[in-house]
Amino acid sequence: MKAIKYEKPWVAECVDIPMPHRREQEALIRVKSAGICGSDIGAFRGTNPLVTYPRIIGHEVAGEILQISPNNKRGLNVGDKVILDPYLYCGRCYPCSIGRTNCCTDLKVLGVHVEGGMAEYVTHPEDMLWKLPDDMDWELAPIAEPLTIALHGLHRGELKAGEHVVVIGAGPIGMLAAMSAIAYQAVPIVIDPVDERLKMAKDAGVGYVINPSKENAEEKILEYTNGRKAELVMECSGANAAVRSTLDYVANAGRITLTGWPKTETPIPTDVITKKEVDIRGARTSANEFEEAIRLIHSGAVDVRKILTCITTMEEAPEMIRSIEKEPGNYMKVHVCL
Numbered sequence: 001m002k003a004i005k006y007e008k009p010w011v012a013e014c015v016d017i018p019m020p021h022r023r024e025q026e027a028l029i030r031v032k033s034a035g036i037c038g039s040d041i042g043a044f045r046g047t048n049p050l051v052t053y054p055r056i057i058g059h060e061v062a063g064e065i066l067q068i069s070p071n072n073k074r075g076l077n078v079g080d081k082v083i084l085d086p087y088l089y090c091g092r093c094y095p096c097s098i099g100r101t102n103c104c105t106d107l108k109v110l111g112v113h114v115e116g117g118m119a120e121y122v123t124h125p126e127d128m129l130w131k132l133p134d135d136m137d138w139e140l141a142p143i144a145e146p147l148t149i150a151l152h153g154l155h156r157g158e159l160k161a162g163e164h165v166v167v168i169g170a171g172p173i174g175m176l177a178a179m180s181a182i183a184y185q186a187v188p189i190v191i192d193p194v195d196e197r198l199k200m201a202k203d204a205g206v207g208y209v210i211n212p213s214k215e216n217a218e219e220k221i222l223e224y225t226n227g228r229k230a231e232l233v234m235e236c237s238g239a240n241a242a243v244r245s246t247l248d249y250v251a252n253a254g255r256i257t258l259t260g261w262p263k264t265e266t267p268i269p270t271d272v273i274t275k276k277e278v279d280i281r282g283a284r285t286s287a288n289e290f291e292e293a294i295r296l297i298h299s300g301a302v303d304v305r306k307i308l309t310c311i312t313t314m315e316e317a318p319e320m321i322r323s324i325e326k327e328p329g330n331y332m333k334v335h336v337c338l
Contacts, residue, residue, distance in 0.1 A: 003119035009046025012318040028067040035060030035142035058118025059086035062141035081132035086110035147293040148286035150176035161185035169237030170197035
């Protein structure tokens with residue numbers, strides 16, 4: 001079968017590899033679509049320290065079940081459309097014991113620590129498959145995975161209807177967070193230094209956008225929130241300066257969720273945290289948000305097609321990866337459809 005493989009950094013190829021063999025409590029899946037994630041571009045560059053090589057990439061993966069145990073816990077059947085939960089947890093450590101499997105002390109991620117699913121066929125644990133509606137568009141299905149990450153950040157921040165949420169970074173996660181906030185009747189304020197991304201946010205229904213390189217973001221947030229600042233700030237860029245700015249944008253008694261993952265430590269003024277009595281929470285990947293993400297996409301409550309840049313094929317995927325690496329601003333989400 002064909003698969004997209006990184007032999008080492010800067011070497012992306014469509015290769016022929018053996019078919020996977022299904023083991024007990026696994027399903028065999030014919031992959032129909034897979035997303036190229038920003039983390040896949042980091043792995044291509046060799047800047048993601050968690051990735052080992054050689055590696056089959058792909059963790060945003062949807063497909064059709066070809067083989068599965070008849071009495072599986074999910075009640076899934078041959079022919080069902082599914083999306084893979086790519087975060088493999090141990091089930092034994094403390095976080096797993098309290099249901100926060102995304103914080104597993106031995107977490108393994110498809111396409112990072114173990115072989116991914118950007119291939120014609122893949123095997124995956126039966127209890128980590130989520131059923132898709134029969135009429136779900138294969139082109140859209142992989143976005144359910146990054147949408148779970150956006151939702152997890154909003155859930156960790158306990159966003160409520162009517163509240164303002166400052167979303168820093170208008171990449172895929174930030175855009176999905178802002179669109180989800182609208183779906184839940186909150187008011188997003190999107191901050192990004194790239195005007196093209198801010199235009200995309202406006203086109204997706206975001207009422208307030210700020211380019212911090214051209215405007216005083218703190219003053220604009222005060223204006224948009226009637227002098228209160230934001231009840232929730234969700235940092236999605238991973239830039240150190242952006243992480244620091246969350247404390248300037250959040251209201252007294254407000255909340256901050258850190259979804260972006262900086263490469264280096266960020267110095268922050270702890271006196272401001274105390275003065276404002278701010279709640280700061282990490283938000284890593286997702287846990288139990290797949291059903292919600294699928295529902296939001298299928299219902300159209302979050303119109304994910306607005307961030308789908310283009311579709312490509314397996315054979316074209318390596319060149320597309322190289323193109324995204326060179327011109328990341330030209331792409332939001334790119335899907336490989338088989």
